[in-house]
Amino acid sequence: MDWGRTGLTMAEESSQYIGPIVLLGPPGAGKGTQSKRIAEYCGIPQISTGEILRENVQQRTELGRLAKDVMARGELVPDKLVCDMVAGRLQKPDCHRGFILDGFPRTEAQALWLDQFFDNSKLSKCLPIVIRIDVDYNTLTRRLTGRRTCPTCGRIYNIHSRPPQVDTLCDVDGSKLVIRDDDRDEVIFERLAAYDRQTKPVAEYYAAKGRLIAVNGDQSVDQVTSQLFRVIESRAATVADRN
Numbered sequence: 259m260d261w262g263r264t265g266l267t268m269a270e271e272s273s274q275y276i277g278p279i280v281l282l283g284p285p286g287a288g289k290g291t292q293s294k295r296i297a298e299y300c301g302i303p304q305i306s307t308g309e310i311l312r313e314n315v316q317q318r319t320e321l322g323r324l325a326k327d328v329m330a331r332g333e334l335v336p337d338k339l340v341c342d343m344v345a346g347r348l349q350k351p352d353c354h355r356g357f358i359l360d361g362f363p364r365t366e367a368q369a370l371w372l373d374q375f376f377d378n379s380k381l382s383k384c385l386p387i388v389i390r391i392d393v394d395y396n397t398l399t400r401r402l403t404g405r406r407t408c409p410t411c412g413r414i415y416n417i418h419s420r421p422p423q424v425d426t427l428c429d430v431d432g433s434k435l436v437i438r439d440d441d442r443d444e445v446i447f448e449r450l451a452a453y454d455r456q457t458k459p460v461a462e463y464y465a466a467k468g469r470l471i472a473v474n475g476d477q478s479v480d481q482v483t484s485q486l487f488r489v490i491e492s493r494a495a496t497v498a499d500r501n
């Protein structure tokens with residue numbers, strides 16, 4: 259892990275408080291790719307609602323049964339189910355120095371729920387930093403159709419921009435890479451439409467409160483990572499100064 263950084267990573271400075279981070283952005287913006295890097299660099303968990311839901315579908319849990327068809331159509335899973343799932347995950351002890359919410363909140367109701375959750379719980383010393391990764395529509399569709407994922411370690415590849423070293427196998431563990439069920443053209447279209455309809459207002463909700471930071475995601479993965487690290491480090495320094 260380098261990404262142009264020097265000195266100790268924030269994970270090595272394991273006492274440093276990072277705080278909650280919300281990553282917004284359309285399907286294919288790079289939320290998962292960047293969350294994994296932030297998680298590794300900062301030593302805090304990535305909480306991807308999409309990944310947790312896919313695990314539930316795969317394990318055939320009750321939640322997975324309720325979410326499966328909705329996800330296959332590219333629509334959003336009902337707020338109550340997702341909020342309860344997130345509430346359970348945030349209670350785990352690995353969240354105490356901070357966490358990254360990847361793909362949550364995704365509706366205005368979820369954003370309101372999250373603010374209330376922070377008000378009512380002693381989970382965090384500060385409100386989340388909310389970062390939206392902006393990417394052009396045509397780039398998104400190309401990224402989604404080219405995405406391949408390792409079913410074992412979750413590493414994300416792209417046949418155009420981040421191909422694996424060997425054929426269609428994961429560089430880390432050699433597993434055969436897979437295409438996500440919802441990365442078919444017709445479902446991609448519906449996911450992008452759901453983003454416009456239901457998730458754009460979430461960014462507006464945070465913008466109206468002066469809490470939205472937009473980052474240009476139409477750059478290389480490393481360049482996007484650098485922008486995100488700058489934002490996160492600056493917030494961590496502010497929280498440290500206050501305490």
Ligand code: AP5
Pocket residue numbers: 283284285286287288289290291292307308309311328329332333334335336337340360361362363364365368401402404405406414415416417419420440449475476477478479480482
């Ligand atoms: P989810 O899994 O969250 O999917 P999504 O939001 O559609 O986003 P993606 O995971 O497709 O994209 P990403 O931004 O993570 O991009 P990635 O890093 O992979 O949700 C799936 C479904 O679950 C939803 O449709 C819904 O049904 C349900 N759901 C989830 N959360 C919910 C919620 N809160 N409420 C209700 N329902 C919910 O990158 C994409 C590709 O681009 C990769 O191949 C990557 O290698 C490549 N790439 C990334 N960055 C770059 C770059 N800078 N340059 C070139 N290539 C890049």
Ligand code: MG
Pocket residue numbers: 289290291306308
């Ligand atoms: Mg993702």
